[in-house]
Amino acid sequence: MHYNIAMVSDFFFPQPGGIESHIYQLSSKLIDRGHKVIVITHAYAGRTGVRYLTNSLKVYHVPFFVVYRETTFPTVFSFFPIFRNIIIRERIEIVHGHGSLSSFCLEAILHARTMGLRTVFTDHSLFGFADAASILTNKLLKFILSDVDHVICVSHTSKENTVLRASLDPLMVSAIPNAVVAENFRPRSPNRESHHRSAPGPPPRLSPNDIITIVVLSRLFYNKGTDLLIAALPRILALHPNVRFIIAGSGPKAIDLEQTIERHVLQDRVTLLGPVRHDEVRDVMVQGHIYLHPSLTEAFGTVIVEAASCGLYVVCTRVGGIPEVLPTHMTEFAKPEEDDIVAATGRAIAALRAGKVRTELFHNQVKQMYSWQDIAQRTERVYDGISGVLSHDEFYQGASTGGWTATRGRAGVQSFALIERLKRYYGCGIWAGKLFCLCVIVDYLLYVFLEIFAPRSRIDLAKNWPKKILKETDVSKDGTGISRKRSSRRREKREDRTET
Amino acid sequence: MLQLLQRLTSPPTQRLTTLQPTPSTVGFTVSTRPVPETLPALLQYYISILLRLITGVCAIAVLLLKWKPDITRNPLSAIFGLWVEQFVAAEVAGSLRWRYVVPAVAAVWYAILRRGYTEESILLLHGLGLQTSTSSSMYLRPATTRFIPTTSIQDIFIHEAFKGFEVRFYLAIVIKGEEDVVVVFPNLLPRREILEVVWRGARKCLYGGGTVVKVKQVEEEG
Known part of the structure; x- marks a missing residue:
């Protein structure tokens, strides 16, 4: 029909x-x-x-x-x-x-x-x-x-x-x-991805001194958990010296965030990007290793799927529909409170440094899950x-x-x-x-x-x-050839009707 | 009852007339003017014209009598002298005042000269351009016209837009160097069937044989 x-x-x-x-x-x-x-x-x-x-x-x-x-x-x-x-x-x-x-x-x-x-x-x-x-x-x-x-x-x-x-x-x-349109959210280097399609190579390990970048990309509203972020940000940076933050997005809480950064003198370790267009999201995402999503309420959270598709390890709050979205090996869950977010981020950093997380495989897995x-x-x-x-x-x-x-x-x-x-x-x-x-x-x-x-x-x-006019080869690939054929017949009928 | 209501509220029917005096000239006119066809309709039409004329003449006569009550003695007014003298002259001269007479006469003439219909047209000349025109609301006033030379016509298309509580189709011409498009039948906004006929004809006339194939394609696709 x-x-x-x-x-x-x-x-x-x-x-x-x-x-x-x-x-x-x-x-x-x-x-x-x-x-x-x-x-x-x-x-x-x-x-x-x-x-x-x-x-x-x-x-x-x-x-x-x-x-x-x-x-x-x-x-x-x-x-x-x-x-x-x-x-x-x-x-x-x-x-x-x-x-x-x-x-x-x-x-x-x-x-x-x-x-x-x-x-x-x-x-x-x-x-x-x-x-x-x-x-x-x-x-x-x-x-x-x-x-x-x-x-x-x-x-x-x-x-x-x-x-x-x-x-x-x-x-x-x-x-x-x-x-998500997985093609729009590819991880950083495409040649590495094609390499993995044939045979997964050894996971790239991060040494303890390598810098880990955490990306936060959300509208800066109360319900997106910006207050949690503001509270946790200085503590995370104090605990982990080789960590940088990239925060993108705009909203009423942006001023609070800026004040926090200034009070703790974190300008050299936190980059504020301001509002980002949807087609630039991928370019921001691939600069990081971890995606932090401190939202207080979320029905689905498309952005964490996008982050995983870009090959980022996801740290998020266990609220709303978020736990359903990604499999556990892609995420580190936290309670929506300051201490737990700091702890979960610490776990995620440790896991990345230990090479336990195969983030380079995320893209293809997400591609299969969501279309x-x-x-x-x-x-x-x-x-x-x-x-x-x-x-x-x-x-x-x-x-x-x-x-x-x-x-x-x-x-x-x-x-x-x-x-x-x-x-x-x-x-x-x-x-x-x-x-x-x-x-x-x-x-x-x-x-x-x-x-x-x-x-x-x-x-x-x-x-x-x-x-x-749809190509029949495309149709058979979808496995819905029969219904398509029926549809084309119906379309002809409809055209007849409009002509008469 | 419902049908009566529908008929009363329905807009006047529009008809499209195509005029092609030479192969390279074509004119499309959309009009809401009712064309009398049956004998009673014809009679009604001519009687209404006659009535309008008589009313107009009477209005003028009233004005004249007010101006010069003794005009009936003038030989020029002998045409309607007698009966006007008997019925109107005395009362007009006596009771009516200027401040009532003048607006009343003006109103009568306005009603007489008002055109009961709208007529909008597009005239296409191959190689020269096109002219759109909209009839004025009064007789004796010229129509608003606009000529657009071929060199400044960029495109002519049918599109949809919101108008009041409706979405209407309109035929528009894109002109080089102008911000807004020119809508071809701006007041009548005829229905899609009429617009399509005009659009096909316009493209054929403007762009000649080359685009005939294109027009055919669109027909098939629809």
Whole structure:
């Protein structure tokens, strides 16, 4: 089956970040698999209107008002008319939202359900349960996810967190990790790598007097653990004389960091690089031996995969989804506290000096573990499951049997009926449930209004980007030749239709 | 009921007329002007013109009478002298004031001269250039036109943009040395089918035989 998919999120290029590159990579790999993908995001400075990216990915930069950290102002209904227009003209079947802080994404899922489309939501972050902001966000998330077909989380920890926050059925939540483009994160010398492909040579040993460089690359925010870094930095440097630091990134904590360096007179041993573009990350990474990641909360942590891919030994805190990301021989874990980070860094330095860690093998191992093709394939399976191509038992591996199934009852694989949807929303809370029902009813009335005053017949259909003719050799390599052939036949059919 | 609502809120239908007087000249006109075809429609059309004329003449007559109440004795005004004298003259001279008469007459004439439709066109001359034009909202006022010589045309393409709560297609011309593109039918923004016809025709006319093959390719790809 081939789908027309709309990725909706507030976060997209030109802004750098994990969600942004996730959406881009996933979309382009889905396009390679024969789907049609568009991205709907808000307008950035100097980036408005309709754009095409490489690989014929179409991006709608909807002009909207940005409030906080590139998030648009949550106006529940004002996005609907333009969203409906885009959905109709692109003939979208599945709406895939990203990021629970993106009001764009949450609104899109609500509207898509009103329009009778399949919806998927990907959660990229972890949240707490205690503070006021989290409670509000969680309530909103619960509202939106009351009526969604499937949820994807980037790690099992994130899945657990989302299931609790939005009170979902764990069955309708999948864990599909992020990936990295391993080719962009090669270790320092390519000839050494090719040498290892044939036969691993003796590990290069670091003598006790060789300088070990520790790289830190993160936005300098509280949640990224910059305070821990600031506390641990002078102690690590005091304990290990032949250690240097390279710190890249910017953020509100940069001043604290600079003050610490000045107070302890560490300018000659710590290099601050400031903000680094995503394509320069590799060049910074390969200058070091150890990557230190002191984050306090992290759903997945793509950056540590990138670091390992560059051949760095990773020291990180055991929080969130991080322990799932890399195998134990690539990482040294620490508790998120000052003493333990100092200790773990010490262990890592000792291990490197002793030559116990084969960092030069990391790249190929990471390459095998994480690839976007694999992620796209797994996401495609989710799409198949929610649109009924895979049978219910096949999709959920026979997890729930019997007449009433939790997933169907909850996610409503079949039912788009307003009354069914209202039942789901009503369960959100004593007051919230009624409020949400009201919102949904207004949304539905708005939909009816639009159908009358901006009928579908008045909306031009956008033409699809002419697809590349795939070489059959490429296809057979993937092992999905059969489905590809089917797809090409279907494509022909679709072309016939557009011509008539 | 729903259909009635839809019809009332729908924008006027646009029609494309192609004019090719010589092989190297082609004009495309998009217009919202309704073309009367049936007999009642034709009658309605001519009657409305007649009504407009009569209303206009009456408005002028009122103005004249106000200005010179004794104008009816003038031989020039003998054409409509008699009935105007009987029905209007006395009252106009007496009761109406200048401050009401002048705006009222101006409003009537504005209503009469207002064009009920928009007409936008592009005229292409092989080897010379192209001219875009947009009709004015009033009769008697000339259309806004712009001529672009072939040497400064860099490209002509169809793209999409946000307009209100919609995404619309538009036909744009890239001009050498200008920051913004020129949109060809800026007010009407016709639908994709019309734009594609115009785009193909424009490319064929501007770039001659060489790009005919290219156009065909695009057709196949779509």
